[in-house]
Amino acid sequence: MVRKISSLGLSLQFLACLAALVLASIFVRNEYALRLLVISLYFGCQAMTFDFTGGYINAVNFGFAAFAGLGAYAAALVAIHTGLGAWAGLLVGALVTGFVGFFTGILTLPLRGIYVSLMSWFVGMTLMALATAMEAVTRGARGLIVPPIFKDATTTAYLYILISMFLVVYIILNLIIRSPIGLAFRAIGQNYDTAQASGVNPTRYKLLNFTISSACAGLFGGFYAHYVGIVTPVVMNMGYTLEIMALSFIGGSGSLVGGVFAAFLLIPMFDSLKSLMEYRLILYGMLLILVMIFYPAGLAGLYQKVSRKIFPKKGKS
């Protein structure tokens, strides 16, 4: 049983942290604290999704916020115009964004390196421009009002829902990463063109990766729409991409959950130290800069280093 659980990628440490989170959601009554937990987890989920692409096939999706925003809009529209429940909306959001991600992946097939980031940036900007221009559907800058995920949903309810979503997505992503598919991702990330020599079809895996990560971004984006209650083109703003990207890199590129820890570390810190709120984005930026220069391995790298000192592996000196 233990082996089965760990094969899902759920290490003891991870389960402990998860348990702490669940306990917190059961016992914490303070509305403000609960909101903080939801937002931290949300950004952590998006950072994890971002890392699935950035940390593995080495493609920095610079239009990420727009993909999340697309999921938000899709879920919002489904919730507003159809009688189907919120889950249908989230599913539609994931599918639509996954499809756009697939399409973006195709657009980036002939490109390499920075050009991939540029293309995804431009696609993201196009989405944002479309959201503003297609007034009839999106109400442009005024935005859409989104009903709650279910009637009278409390913040605690949202937190439970997000935790479950996080767990499911994490397990799925982790399984993929640990499978031969994950190896293929890493091969492409190292060198797209020579990956073929290892027997990997780079096209297939690149598209797979883009589609999955976009779908997840859209899924969480849909959650965000219900949670916040309003969707405007601003959700697709570059700033959010930067924040998510910063969390992902500070957490450690390739670690998947590193970004979640970074989010829980930084977001409450910035929020609670009110005076720091103004400086929040500056500090994000500076942290990203410092991590890039001095410690590209991020929090995950730090964790590895520390845990090796505390728990030296048997057989290693």
Added chain:
Amino acid sequence: MDPETAANLLLTGMLRGGLYVLMAVGLALVFGVMNICHFAHGEYYVLGAYAAYFAFVTYSLNPIVSIIVAALFSFMAGVLTDKLLFYPLRKRSKGDWIINAFLLTAGLSVVLQNVFRLAFGMRYRGITAYWDAAIKILGITVSADRVIAFFIALLAIAAMWIFLQKTNTGRAIRGVSQDEQGALLVGINLDSIHTLTFALGSMLAGLGGASLLSLSPAYPFGGNKPLIASWFVVTIAGLGNVQGAIIGGFIVGLFESFSYYFLGQGWQEVASLSLLILLLLFKPTGLFGTQIKSVWER
């Protein structure tokens, strides 16, 4: 379309183009010489705008002097940025340079924008005009500010061109962009050239922001549009290609002018972006080609 509207659009396009060229050349230099996909370029435009604003409004300096002060100020900011940020990154980051530098400038962009916000608030710092006059060109009335800004841009670009082609240092900059090891072997100090290049790029951006103060006021997030515009031009022209950036700037200026007329604000953006995406698909190295081979790898 009647000839007068066409002339008007042409003129607007060219005037816009001039400023785009200014921004794009700065970006192309930074990319070509330092291999940095500069994401904070717009913030130096804003810096120049703020500097010019305070020089002109607070210290009541002459418009030309204000603009020159702003340009020098942006130059110094560029020097500082390279020495404090890119120099340490160069020393430490060998493999993933392009992505790391890119991300660093993204972080820098966020930092600068919020520093502006904290220092100057969200107020728009603008002026009605440097020169309270209007000029008639081909029967169309244009504000003097706009025309003079255009000529400043042309002058700056011409000066930059001569600098790069005829002077020893300019040649060195070109050399570094073509073969770093070769540059080392002829005795060129790479760090100095990098600092100078970044400072020049920042100066050009600041010059743009300063000369267009009456048309685009200084405010913390004012760098986004110039950033996107200069990236447009550079992507269309070919990353790192300075000559291409000059022609590309005018092309983009004209394209935007005409598409704005036909499609209106919202859809014009979509049109530009679609064009950009198509171009990236079919000719990623840009219309005029990029000399940079390493940009193809990570």
Added chain:
Amino acid sequence: MPLRKAGEGRADVFRRLVLLSVTNLQAGYGQLQVLWDVSLNVDQGEFVALIGSNGAGKTTTLRTIAGLIRCLDGQVTFLDQNITGKPPHLISRAGLVFITEELNLFEAMTVRDNLLLGAYSSTDRKKVRINLEQVFDLFPILKDRQKQLSGTLSGGERRMLAIGRGMMAEPRLLMVDEPSLGLAPIVVVDVFNALKSLHQLGMTLLLVEQNVNHTLQITDKAYVMEHGRIVLHGSSAELLNNEYLSETYLGRR
């Protein structure tokens, strides 16, 4: 350019100056050590060769001397100055000019611009012009093609341009890495003749080559490298008759 006028004799024994002194050099790439205890000397006016087969470490030696590779141990002295670990551009400015095998030309620049950049560290514009004319005298083909982009030149012409660019820096010592590589035999003759002329005009040269026979015939002394070590050295005349060398590199029995 320290070119002596015709009629002036070579530096005699009493004035012999050691320009370059490499002592116990250990160097490599990352974890891989390539050079083991390499020592060599180049005196003023000498034409020294560093020979050996592919992968022997000859290029690595030059690159380490030029500062492109950081050495792990050992010392490099040039003109009585310790240049070990100094940055490459300062070594170049000190007068130790390295012409790589890949040439590192500025491909998108004209021949003329390449040459002018060779004189980058020179402040005397008139001297630069004079030096440029001297290079054109030595390599007339470069003068014909001066407005052409260097990327469009033929292999031999590029080699000449690289050497010419090196000379524009007024070097005290010129290091050349495998100038004959990839060139047609007739062009190789031209290149070697150019190097010979340079030497006759007083230039001190350190040449790395695989073409052992030809090299030994035009140089004063040579060092033989194998597996990252100097295994043999002496005057070129002696080495031409050396048994081991003859068998291994010249295919004689």
